[in-house]
Amino acid sequence: DPRGIWLGNRRYRGHLRVELKSNRIIAVNYLGIERYLMSVVGSEMPKDWPIAALKAQAVAARTYALKRLGSKEAYDINSTESSQVYLGLESETSTTRAAVNRTRSLVLRYQGKLISALFHSSSGGKTEPSGSVWKYQLPYLNSVLDYDQHNPKVRWEKKIPPAELRKEFFDIGGLNSIRVLETSKTGRILKAKVYGPRGHLSINGIELRRRLDLPSTLAKFEILPYNTPSMST
Secondary structure (H helix, E strand, C coil): CCCCEEECCEEECCEEEEEEECCEEEEEEECCHHHHHHHHHHHHCCCCCCHHHHHHHHHHHHHHHHHCCCCCCCCCCCCCCCCCCCCCHHHCCHHHHHHHHHCCCCCCEECCEECCCCCCCCCCCECCCHHHHCCCCCCCCCCCECCCCCCCCCCCCCCCCHHHHHHHCHHHCCCCEEEEEEECCCCCEEEEEEEECCEEEEEEHHHHHHHHCCCCCCCCCCCCCCCCCCCCC
């Protein structure tokens, strides 16, 4: 259907295949890369941003997607932040279509090969070199200043109640304090020691972020008294 195919409350270009895998129904959207990008650009970036920014996003997203082709069995790429966000026809506008059309087939390469064109909404002021995050240092993913000080996601705060801490650190009975042992040059946590009622645990920054569900490892901690909400009947 040229108007798109409905799946739930969204419309998608191309066609859909519905498969049953491991007792789960999986819907896979098949479409050309350029049509796909018209939605991705509008899903990942505000549609009213300058056309130059939208074009840069189109090139990065195209490179990222093409590098992932064939990486999964049932589909090439996820539609969420785990890959890059794809929300179907409703995320397309005349500006996102223009950004894709004006950069058609343009990609980023290093020594003739597609790069890992990773992108983010905020780096907290400075990106981390790839070698500090993954096993290898890529020559084109070094630490650079990022002028995003007006980004609303630069600073964040999260309050975690004791019950959740006991659940995530059940092996030591909860969490009483965190001692940061090592940070990267940009200030991100590499190693920490977590103390609980039944002992302590040495943990790396990535695992600490996962357990506490933090937006970043660029974080500081403060242990505060927890006031249980009162309820009257």
